Amino acid sequence: MSELSRRDFMKGAVVGTAAISAAGLFAGCAPKSSASSSSSTGSSSSATTSTASYVLDPKTMPDASTGHNFDVAPESKTTVGTTLENLKSAIVGETAATTKYATWAQAAEKEGFPELKRLFSCTSDAEKIHIELEYALASKLDPSYQKPAIPEVPTYTSGTNLIEAANGEIYETSDMYPSFIKAAQAEGNSEAVQIFTRAKLAEAYHAERYLNAYSMIDTPSDETYYLCPVCGYIHKGEDFTACPICLTPKASFKAY
Numbered sequence: 001m002s003e004l005s006r007r008d009f010m011k012g013a014v015v016g017t018a019a020i021s022a023a024g025l026f027a028g029c030a031p032k033s034s035a036s037s038s039s040s041t042g043s044s045s046s047a048t049t050s051t052a053s054y055v056l057d058p059k060t061m062p063d064a065s066t067g068h069n070f071d072v073a074p075e076s077k078t079t080v081g082t083t084l085e086n087l088k089s090a091i092v093g094e095t096a097a098t099t100k101y102a103t104w105a106q107a108a109e110k111e112g113f114p115e116l117k118r119l120f121s122c123t124s125d126a127e128k129i130h131i132e133l134e135y136a137l138a139s140k141l142d143p144s145y146q147k148p149a150i151p152e153v154p155t156y157t158s159g160t161n162l163i164e165a166a167n168g169e170i171y172e173t174s175d176m177y178p179s180f181i182k183a184a185q186a187e188g189n190s191e192a193v194q195i196f197t198r199a200k201l202a203e204a205y206h207a208e209r210y211l212n213a214y215s216m217i218d219t220p221s222d223e224t225y226y227l228c229p230v231c232g233y234i235h236k237g238e239d240f241t242a243c244p245i246c247l248t249p250k251a252s253f254k255a256y
């Protein structure tokens with residue numbers, strides 16, 4: 001990505017999401033041999049640049065050994081096991097997250113923050129997508145596996161709930177999922193690599209949405225949040241055409 005487009009992206013300027021996907025999220029991560037690949041395994045969305053097509057191919061997903069935002073945070077808090085164990089750990093974490101966000105959506109509504117209610121509800125649903133993707137693979141590897149029980153979750157005031165939520169998302173995107181991606185790559189499990197990678201990238205956006213909502217809590221907007229039904233990416237506002245992670249077109253997104 002050029003310096004100009006990187007700055008525009010960081011400022012939240014109106015940048016075509018297909019361009020972000022192709023030039024930004026994956027440019028530094030994909031194996032060099034895949035950059036010129038023209039194969040595509042999925043969406044017929046209008047976001048069809050030659051550099052974006054490999055995003056949908058699990059055999060050429062971003063490479064955790066070379067991608068700079070796939071590094072594991074210092075003093076990692078993640079216990080890494082086999083990919084099956086990691087899938088089960090991720091499901092536990094995502095189950096806690098979806099439950100917290102659903103609870104915190106209700107708290108936000110009671111406190112008079114309708115925008116936060118929409119954001120927490122949208123993100124709660126996003127984590128359910130991750131759970132289902134991870135559960136599908138975990139039960140393929142272990143047919144006897146059952147989803148964990150719904151935990152009791154704490155609740156605070158909405159500002160603190162936002163910070164708690166952002167902290168959880170940052171942990172997942174910078175520590176848990178990068179750790180699990182590396183383990184899945186070492187095992188050669190490309191399906192797990194794809195599931196963890198898409199979740200990892202979505203969690204970074206979730207953190208960004210929560211921090212934005214926290215900084216704007218006293219001056220909220222009524223902009224719509226949109227949820228990608230395939231990977232759990234969340235967009236705020238109308239300025240996009242497709243998911244920057246999985247290229248699902250905007251028309252398929254759910255509005256909150």
Ligand SMILES: [Fe+2]
Binds near residue numbers: 123169202203
């Ligand atoms: Fe998340």
Ligand SMILES: [Fe+2]
Binds near residue numbers: 231246
């Ligand atoms: Fe997506």
